[in-house]
Amino acid sequence: DADVTQTPRNRITKTGKRIMLECSQTKGHDRMYWYRQDPGLGLRLIYYSFDVKDINKGEISDGYSVSRQAQAKFSLSLESAIPNQTALYFCATSQTTSPYEQYFGPGTRLTVT
Amino acid sequence: ILNVEQSPQSLHVQEGDSTNFTCSFPSSNFYALHWYRWETAKSPEALFVMTLNGDEKKKGRISATLNTKEGYSYLYIKGSQPEDSATYLCAFNKISGTYKYIFGTGTRLKVLA
Numbered sequence: 001d002a003d004v005t006q007t008p009r010n011r012i013t014k015t016g017k018r019i020m021l022e023c024s025q026t027k028g029h030d031r032m033y034w035y036r037q038d039p040g041l042g043l044r045l046i047y048y049s050f051d052v053k054d055i056n057k058g059e060i061s062d063g064y065s066v067s068r069q070a071q072a073k074f075s076l077s078l079e080s081a082i083p084n085q086t087a088l089y090f091c092a093t094s095q096t097t098s099p100y101e102q103y104f105g106p107g108t109r110l111t112v113t
Numbered sequence: 114i115l116n117v118e119q120s121p122q123s124l125h126v127q128e129g130d131s132t133n134f135t136c137s138f139p140s141s142n143f144y145a146l147h148w149y150r151w152e153t154a155k156s157p158e159a160l161f162v163m164t165l166n167g168d169e170k171k172k173g174r175i176s177a178t179l180n181t182k183e184g185y186s187y188l189y190i191k192g193s194q195p196e197d198s199a200t201y202l203c204a205f206n207k208i209s210g211t212y213k214y215i216f217g218t219g220t221r222l223k224v225l226a
Contacts, residue, residue: 004156035216042117042216043157043202058213090156099145099164100206102214104156 003027004105006091012111013081021076021108023091031094032074033102034058034066036087043090049074050096081112117205119217126193127225133189134220136203140184144206148177148188151200151219160188160201193224 004025013019023032030051035043035058045058047066055066063085067075078085091105118137126132138146145164149157161170166181174191190197200219207215 033214040218042218043204043214044216045213048213099147099162101147101159101162102157102204103159104149106156 004091004093004103006089006105006108008108009106010109012113014113015082017081019078019081019110021078021089021091021110023074023076023105025072025074025091025093025103025105027093027103028071029093029103030071030096031100032068033092033094034064034074034076035090035092036060036085037090037107038087046076046089078110078112081110083112086110086112117203117215117217119201119203119220121220122218123221123223125223125225128194130193130224131189131191132193132222133187134201134222136186136188136205136217138184138186138203138205138215139207140182142207143181143184144208146179146181146186147204147206147214148186149202149204151202153199157202188220190222193222195224195226198222198224 148160151157163179204214
């Protein structure tokens with residue numbers, strides 16, 4: 001079984017709809033991250049969480065919100081989806097000790113029409 | 114704004130050829146440099162983490178070097194095989210207390226049989 005899972009794997013939604021992407025991990029890591037990947041760009045950080053009570057904005061948090069329901073679960077929400085949020089979304093986890101290697105989920109391909 | 118640049122963006126090599134590509138990063142406030150291998154439709158997987166100037170890491174036919182003073186890392190693949198075809202990402206951690214990652218856009222390698 002995968003250590004980091006994401007649901008759904010693919011989603012097509014309409015402009016203005018609310019959508020939630022879910023991430024679960026069995027690695028026991030405290031740190032979790034949400035990234036988006038667009039063609040020609042590197043992975044960009046949306047939000048990160050260092051523990052259940054710690055949520056931080058990344059470089060492109062506008063239009064997104066997150067919830068850390070438990071150590072193992074970190075959800076990303078698009079309150080009102082827009083077409084430029086069409087992207088590949090990755091969840092990742094990391095340890096709290098060096099070297100902070102990240103472990104990625106399989107990705108969610110989101111299309112907003 | 115920190116920039117992590119990778120070159121080339123893409124390359125095609127013949128099976129059996131050796132190849133290398135570059136990751137350039139800011140040389141100040143360096144903490145760690147990560148290399149990931151990302152196959153199509155899969156999650157990025159960690160290859161190496163390097164923290165010390167002059168570090169060299171090796172895994173099978175793949176190796177990496179690190180120069181923190183001039184801000185670059187090389188990834189080498191010896192005797193490329195078709196299964197090496199993937200996008201190779203590097204990511205930079207700077208000393209900030211937050212341990213966020215700045216990703217490059219990747220080098221897309223295609224090994225032709």
